[in-house]
Amino acid sequence: MNFSLDLPPGGPRRRRPRRTARSLTAVAVVAAVAAGGAYAAGLGPFERDTGPDPEAVAEARAFLADWAAGRLPEAAARTTGPDRAExxxxxxxxxxxxxxxEFTAGKPEETGDGTLTVPFTARMPVTGLGTWTYTSELPLRERPDGAWTVDWRLSLVHPRLSDTRKFRLEREESEPVEATDRDGETLTGATHPSLGPVLGRLAGGADGGGPRGAVHLVDRATGKVERTEVSFGGTDTREDEGPVRTTLDARWQSAAERALAKADGRNAALVALRIDDGEILAVANSPASGFNRAVSGTYAPGSTWKIVTSGALLLKGAVAPGDVVDCPKYLTVGKRFQNVETSEHPGATFRKDFTESCNTAFIGLRGRLGEGELGDVAKKYFGVGQTWHVGIPSYDGSVPVPRDATEKAASMIGQGRVQANPLIMASVTATAVSGTFHQPSLVDGTEDTTSTEPLPRRVVTQLRELMRATVTEGTARVLAGLPGDIGAKTGTAEVSDEQDNNGWMVAHRGNVAVACVVEEGVTGGGSAGPVIRDLLSAVPES
Structure with a gap:
């Protein structure tokens, strides 16, 4: 259950005095799949800003948080129609x-006449099938006493929900899938718990159909289907073809699941894949059952994204590792950005900025990239945002063109609307250190419709050196004692005011790239770092 809120950098503000938002102390949100992040304070890169009207924004966030957490009476009580709403x-x-x-709220918009609208994206995990994603709007109305309340209407739940139309779920049963690893060893959810939700998606063959079903919009009176909102799975083409042979490696998979115990019970996910061909060796999630965060999650990748940002800057010669790029404590671009623990490195080189993960230095270089250039580089060289055919349903990343200067600053450090997951970031790492993008795959025979260009060798060499230095002298020193020529990058990603930061780490050794996220892990080195260290300690160099 999760939601995040993007607040406008300079939206309209009411002239009347602001009162402390009553709802903030009541909001307790369990971290899950985060999409983007609020521009918040704490250890992360943003200073706290409450937006155009703190009480209205707080009430919207509290409603979404209660709904996400299943506190329906509390959510309903925040509306103008509590009984109907519940x-x-x-x-x-x-x-x-x-x-x-889970809900991701967008920029609040004042619509006049004492009303305010908060657009939001809903991600509804339909048990055993997949995630239904749609957008809606949350209307809020200011009462005569100045307090805000959610103006209840069916359409806020979903724009097409009404007194005459509703939604109906229909499922189709599919047989359990037998699968083996790359060497023919049998894989099951019993022997490898994290593979339960993964193997269940293989029923449709190479395209990853999995269990099938659909959510339909139907007429309340007649039950007639008016439209299909979302379909899950595809035609089961396997029938009597025998076990599915996957690219997974039972040793890596077992080691990955054991390593996630280092996440201390937090939601976490990990992917390991081969650098030379993109074949996935391990997919692990904590908890093991339920949503496949590793492949389908949507997270702000935080400072691990600086690999892509650095690639974009190095490609056009906008910076060199030895160039001095100052790293101040703060930098204001619509909002005040800061470094983790408000650190600073006066007179630092770009190499130092990378190894110490200096947010302000990277943001200070934003003018050297065009408005949509970061997304263009991510798609053209790293395959991010293109359609991947992994073998199971996957989320393949998004790097939208920034809407304003503040969002562009945030995108430089993997925040704002930049979204990824461990599968994407493991692939980004593999591309950075090899120069060539290979579509990740879980089974043989997956279709590849991607089109990318190789990174120049000089850029690959520079990225490898930067990632190696991050291990030997920077924020990824937790891996320094391991054998092998390991390179890595840490990340700390903002989620919301009420949640600790997500911790990230990506690494490569030999022919394997790894990415791990630990929700509310606070820092990458402190949370995801021990997970990757244990994984690499348990398996030989490949």
């Missing part, structure tokens, strides 16, 4: 098999 919110999720919804 019934609808309950029947909507229960009737559709939705567990642990």
């Amino acid at each position: 019934r609808v919110l309950g029947s909507f999720t229960t009737g559709l098999g939705i567990d642990e919804p």
Whole structure:
């Protein structure tokens, strides 16, 4: 259950005095799949900013948090129609098999006449099938006493939900899938718990159809289907073809699942893949059952994204590792950005900025990239944002063109609307250190519709040197004692004011690239670092 809120850098502000938002202390949100992040304070890169009207924003966030956490009476009490709201919110999720919804709120918009609208993206995990994603708007109304409340209407739950139309879930059963690893060893959810939700998606063959079903919009009176909102899975083409042979390696998979114990019970995910061909060796999630965060999650990648940002800067000769790029404590671009623990490195070189993960230095270089250049580089060289055919359903990343200067600054450090997951970041790492993008794959015979160009050799050499220095003298020193020529990058990603930062680390050794995220891990070196250290300690260099 999760939500995040992007606040405008300079939206309209009310002239009346602001009161402390009553709802903030009541919001307790369990971290899950985060998409982007609020520009917040704490250890991360942003200073706290409450937006155009703190009480309205707080009430919207509190409603979404209560809904996500299943606190339906509390969510309903925040609306103008508590009784109806509680019934609808309950029947909507229960009737559709939705567990642990998550919401990402956008910029609040004042619409006049004492009203305010908060657009949001809903990600509804339909049990056993997949995630239904859609957008809606949360209307808020200011009461005569100055307090804010959610203006209840069916359409806020979903724009097409009404008194005459509702949604219906239909499932199709599929047989359990037998699978083996790359060497023919049998894989099951019993022997490798993290593979339960992964293997269940292989029923459709190479394209990853998995269990099948659909959410339909139907007429309440007749039950007639008016449209299909989302379909899951595909035609089961396997029938009597025998076990699915995957690219997984049972040794790596077992080691990955054991290593995630270092996440101390937090939600976490990890992917390991081969650098030379993109074949996936391990996919692990904590908890092991439920949502496949490693492949389908949507997270702000934080400072691990500086690999892509550095690649973009180095490609055009906008900076060199030895150039002096100052690293101050703070830098204001619409909002005040800061470094982890407000560190600073006066007179630092770009190499030092990378190894110490200096946010302000990278943001200070934003003018050397065009408005959409970071996304163009991510797609052209790293394959991010193109459609991947992994063998199971996957989320393949997004790097939108920034909407304003603040968002461009945030995108330089893997925040704002930049979204990825461990599969994407393991692939980014493999591309950076080899120069060539290989579409990740979990089974043989997957279609590859991607089109990329190789990175110049000089850029690959520079990125490898930067990542190696991050291990020997920078924020990834947790890996320094391991054998092999290991390179890495840490990351700390903001989620919301109420949650600790997500911790990230990516690394490569030999022919393997690894990425790990630990939700609310605070720092990458302190949370994801021990996970990757244990994984690499348990398997030989490949």
